[in-house]
Amino acid sequence: MNLHHLQFFQELARTQHMSKAAENLGISQPSLSYAINKLEQELGVPLVEPDGRNIKLTAFGKTYLNYINDGLNSLDQGNVAIQQLNDPKSGHVRLGFTYTMGQRLVPELMQQFTQQPDNERISFQLGQDTTEHLLEKLVDDQFDLVLASYADRVHGQATKERFQFTPIVKQAIKLAVPVNHPLATKPTIKLRDIAPYDLIMFSQKSGLRPLIDRILKQAELTPKIKYEIEEDHTIIGLVQYGMGIALVPNLPQLDQSQVILREITDNPLSHELFLITRKQHFLTPAVQRFDTFIRQYCKQHFAHQKL
DSSP, X not given: OOHHHHHHHHHHHHHXXXXXXXXXXXXXXXXXXXXXXXXXXXHTSXXXXXXXXXXXXXXXXXXXXXXXXXXXXXHHHHHHHHHHHTOTTTOXXXXXXXXXXXXXXXXXXXXXXXXXXXXXXXXXXEEEOOHHHHHHHHHTTSOSEEEEOOOSEETTEESTTTEEEEEEEEEOEEEEEETTSGGGGOSSBOGGGGTTSEEEEEOTTSTTHHHHHHHHHHTTOOOEEEEEEXXXXXXXXXXXXXXXXXXXXXXXXOOTTTEEEEEBTTOOOOEEEEXXXXXXXXXXXXXXXXXXXXXXXXXXXXXXXXX
């Protein structure tokens, strides 16, 4: 099916006159007749019929015109949408990130980015999930960029061939305890201090879990795991109500009147966060602008400090 032939038929249906339609289209009348005949041959039905010196649509033609109008209108809208997406000043960014980044990093990046000249009209679609699920959605083209932990494999497949991991920020790992917990009164915490207590851990699906396991292994601790949870706010809720204590990344917006975060003095490891993109994958100009901004902003503000 030739797109130009559909446009020719639409104009002929509007004018209901062969010579006028041909003139408006800038083609010869024989070329217009040929296009209409080709359409009728492909469909196997007559679309137009003579009406004196004019033409009129058959019942088939009237029905078909409705679908052509809808289809061509959708194509026009699609062309406009693609132009907008490809406009670096008014494009759209689909950003996925892990739960802990919603407290400070993502809002800060978006605020600073949109305050820069020419970025005000760039819009965002946001989504949160675990690192594994975010990478799956990145592959499925549900996100343009992902901010998450490092993962060497997803569903048994190595990630290094599919993704570009760019380190941007390090988060300190702290101990979360209820306000009435014995450890809440200690000015400093060492890893051995947590050994007697029930621990609420990030689940095996979380990008944080391998790091927490390494921290405990280096301290030669066998944790008393009570619950395993994917999302940090649920972990904090369980800690608040005395269900256990937890090793969590720094949560700068946390209300410490309910849960106290304590620095662990003998833990050298931190949680490294990455900007993740698909290798050899087209990024719209707006996404490229935000990608470059993230790299530059994090290098300037977080290169020598932990979030």
